[in-house]
Amino acid sequence: MRDEGLKGGARRFGMHVGEVAAYALAGTAAGLFIGAAVGIFGLGVEYFSGLGASHFSLYVWFLPLAGLFSVFMLRRFGGKGGIGMGAAFRASRGEEKGFPLRNALFQYAGTWSAHLFCASVGREGAAIQIGAAIGGELGRTLRLRGADKILIVAGMAAGFSALFGTPVCALFFALEVTVVGGVRMRALTASAFASFSAYFLSRLCGGEESLSLAVEVPAFTAASLPALVAVGAACGIAGLLFCVLRKAASRFFRFSVKNAYLRVAAAGVLLSCLLFLTRGRYAGLGTNLVGIALSGGKVYAFDWIVKILFTAVTLSVGFLGGEVTTFFAAGACLGAALGAPLGMDPAFAACLGYAAVFGAATNTLLAPILLCAEVFGVSLLPQAAVVCVMAYLFNFGHSVYNQRIREDIVLHFVRSIGMRREELPLQGKLYGRNPLLP
Numbered sequence: 001m002r003d004e005g006l007k008g009g010a011r012r013f014g015m016h017v018g019e020v021a022a023y024a025l026a027g028t029a030a031g032l033f034i035g036a037a038v039g040i041f042g043l044g045v046e047y048f049s050g051l052g053a054s055h056f057s058l059y060v061w062f063l064p065l066a067g068l069f070s071v072f073m074l075r076r077f078g079g080k081g082g083i084g085m086g087a088a089f090r091a092s093r094g095e096e097k098g099f100p101l102r103n104a105l106f107q108y109a110g111t112w113s114a115h116l117f118c119a120s121v122g123r124e125g126a127a128i129q130i131g132a133a134i135g136g137e138l139g140r141t142l143r144l145r146g147a148d149k150i151l152i153v154a155g156m157a158a159g160f161s162a163l164f165g166t167p168v169c170a171l172f173f174a175l176e177v178t179v180v181g182g183v184r185m186r187a188l189t190a191s192a193f194a195s196f197s198a199y200f201l202s203r204l205c206g207g208e209e210s211l212s213l214a215v216e217v218p219a220f221t222a223a224s225l226p227a228l229v230a231v232g233a234a235c236g237i238a239g240l241l242f243c244v245l246r247k248a249a250s251r252f253f254r255f256s257v258k259n260a261y262l263r264v265a266a267a268g269v270l271l272s273c274l275l276f277l278t279r280g281r282y283a284g285l286g287t288n289l290v291g292i293a294l295s296g297g298k299v300y301a302f303d304w305i306v307k308i309l310f311t312a313v314t315l316s317v318g319f320l321g322g323e324v325t326t327f328f329a330a331g332a333c334l335g336a337a338l339g340a341p342l343g344m345d346p347a348f349a350a351c352l353g354y355a356a357v358f359g360a361a362t363n364t365l366l367a368p369i370l371l372c373a374e375v376f377g378v379s380l381l382p383q384a385a386v387v388c389v390m391a392y393l394f395n396f397g398h399s400v401y402n403q404r405i406r407e408d409i410v411l412h413f414v415r416s417i418g419m420r421r422e423e424l425p426l427q428g429k430l431y432g433r434n435p436l437l438p
Contacts, residue, residue: 019144019145019186020186020189022142022144023144023147023150023186023189023190023193024189024190024193025193026138026139026142026144026147026151026154026190027151027154027189027190027191027192027193027194027197028193028194028197029138030134030135030138030139030151030154030155030158030190030194031154031158031161031162031193031194031195031196031197031198031199031201032197032198032201033134033138034130034131034134034135034155034158034159034162034194034198035158035161035162035197035198035199035200035201035202035205036201036205037104037130037131037134038127038130038131038158038159038162038163038198038202039162039201039202039205041107041108041111041123041126041127041130041163042123042127042162042163042202044108044112045111045112045115045123045285048112048113048115048116049115049116049284049285051116052115052116052117052118052283052284053118053280053283053284056118056280056283057276059116059117059118060117060118060272060275060276060280060283061272061276062117063117063118063119063268063271063272063275064264064265064268064269064272065117065268066110066113066114066116066117066119066268066319067264067265067267067268067317067318067319068261068264068265068268069109069110069113070106070109070110070113070114070264070318070319070320071260071261071264071318072261073106073109073110074106074110074318075260077102077106078102078106079100079102083103083106083129084129085125085128085129085401086401087099087103088103088128088129088132088133088152088156089177089178089401091132091136091149091152092132092149092152092153092156092178093149093178094149098136098140098148099129099132099133099136099152100133100136101133101134101136101137102133103129103130103132103133104129104130104133104134106320107126107127107129107130107320108130109320110126110319110320110321111123111126111320111321111322114314114319114320114321115284115285115321118275118280118283118284119271119283119284119314119319119321120271120275120282120283120284120286120307120310120311120314120326121285121311121314121315121319121320121321121322121323121326122285122286122311122321122322122323122324122325122326122327123163123285123321123322123324123325124159124160124163124164124322124324124325125321125322125323125324126320126321126322127159127160127162127163127164127322128156128159128160128174128322129159130159131155131156131157131158131159131160131162131194131198132152132153132155132156132159133155134155135151135152135153135154135155135156135158135194136148136149136151136152136155138151138155139151139152145186146186150186150187150190151190151194153174153175153178153187153190153191154174154187154190154191154193154194154195155194156173156174156177156178156191157170157171157173157174157175157191157192157194157195157198158170158191158194158195158197158198159198160173160174160195160324161194161195161196161198161199161202162198162199162201162202163202165199165202165203166370166371166374166375167195167196167198167199167374168195168370168373168374169367169368169370169371169374170195170199171191171192171195172364172366172367172370173362173364173367174191174195175187175188175191176362176363176364176365176366176367177362177363177364177399177401215294215345215347215348215351215376215377215380216345216348217348217377217379217380217383218344218345218348220382220383224383225386227342227343227344228352228383228386228387228390229386229390230338230342231335231338231342231344231349231352231353231356231387231390232352232356232386232387232388232389232390232391232393232394233390233391233393233394234334234338235331235334235335235352235353235356235357235359235360235387235390235391235394236356236360236390236391236392236393236394236395236396237360237394237395238304238305238308238330238331238334238357238360238361239327239356239357239358239359239360239361239362239391239395239398240360240394240395240396240398241305241308242308242311242312242323242327242330242357242361242400243361243395243398243399243400244398245308245309245312246312246315246316246323246400249312249313249316249317250316252316253267253313253316253317260318263317263318264317264318264319267313267314267317267318268317268319271310271313271314274310275310278306281303282306282307282310285325285326285329286307286325286326286328286329286330287325287329289303289307289329289330289332289333290328290329290332290354292333292336293329293332293333293335293336293346293347293350293353293354294332294336294347294350294351294354295347296336296346296347299333299336299337299346299350300333300337301337303330303333303337304329304330304331304333304334304337304357305330307326307329307330307333308326308330311323311326323361323400324358324362327357327358327361327362328354328355328357328358330357331350331353331354331355331356331357331358332350332351332353332354333350333353334353334357335349335350335351335352335353335354335356336349336350336353338353351372351375351376351380352372352380352383352384352387353387354372354375355368355369355371355372355375355384355387355388356368356384356387356388356390356391357391358371359371359388359391359392360391360392360394360395361395361399361400362399362400362401363392363395363397363398363399363401364392365388365389365392368384368388368391369381369384369385369388372384372388
């Protein structure tokens with residue numbers, strides 16, 4: 001009996017090691033494919049953004065055409081499958097049948113055209129969706145348990161890592177914003193190998209390095225805590241505000257203008273006028289605002305909210321693109337604006353806000369802390385941890401993405417006391433139906 005037990009244990013161990021090795025290889029392969037695909041996407045974003053910026057006064061008036069093109073493309077070729085980060089998350093949880101490869105092509109065409117005509121959108125969200133589509137397609141070809149869902153998560157990590165050059169942040173971001181339940185450790189293996197292989201391939205091919213800035217980091221003392229807490233709370237509320245405005249804008253425009261083509265055309269004209277009147281300060285990715293804030297330049301107290309409003313409206317009416325870079329821009333501006341009144345170096349406060357608003361808007365905690373370390377250096381970790389924890393608390397559980405309750409402690413607690421799904425407070429109201437609960 002003992003020999004049989006030892007043999008059974010050895011067999012299970014061997015199967016586990018084999019599965020981990022298989023997912024490591026699958027993640028590496030996915031990372032290499034996605035690194036190349038997202039590298040091309042990133043080069044396109046840079047080219048079209050630069051072209052639009054150099055002819056801003058003319059090209060901005062063609063913004064409605066980019067919106068009409070995106071709506072036509074999705075309606076004509078989109079099929080029944082969903083598009084967007086929410087659809088990718090649902091596919092990773094098995095709530096939706098896959099995330100089609102054509103979604104990657106939509107992101108190329110839609111995001112490039114939006115940046116050509118100066119739309120206030122980002123790029124990381126689009127890269128994450130490209131990675132999810134390619135990862136899901138590779139997963140469907142593998143005879144591994146749950147490979148289609150796991151490689152969607154790994155693809156998200158690879159897409160973020162390849163474009164922004166922060167593999168550790170990308171890894172934990174992909175794992176934090178998705179629910180993978182019982183396949184969490186297998187998703188960790190595939191995502192880690194995908195993230196780092198995509199990063200190294202994109203750098204080998206000359207991909208853009210992540211932002212790096214030498215900033216003077218003040219001593220972390222008890223006296224500095226109140227200012228750090230205040231910055232974190234403000235960033236959390238800013239992230240919450242983006243979530244609320246994004247959803248409110250979507251409902252408002254859908255209710256006000258039923259026809260999708262008329263809606264995106266009318267909003268495109270309005271956005272063109274406003275972008276022109278503000279001389280392009282809030283057009284494009286927002287990297288101009290990031291540069292101003294981190295270098296100690298002139299930042300207005302309203303820059304962060306105006307950038308948030310432009311991006312929320314642009315994405316709500318039908319334009320394609322990401323929002324992560326605009327979180328960075330809004331956060332850097334908010335931090336810089338709060339720095340001086342709180343007795344902090346504005347550039348240092350901008351670094352903290354850069355990561356904290358991103359964490360608050362996406363409802364992630366580890367990813368923004370690691371982002372600070374990768375982008376600005378590990379010396380910021382203590383201050384970044386305080387600010388990002390406060391931002392996480394002050395977003396009150398909201399996210400711009402369609403998330404679910406993920407904490408394992410909730411699952412174990414509910415099962416231990418025999419509570420059923422419908423008895424869980426706020427279940428189905430704040431977070432929606434949670435597939436992990438009994």
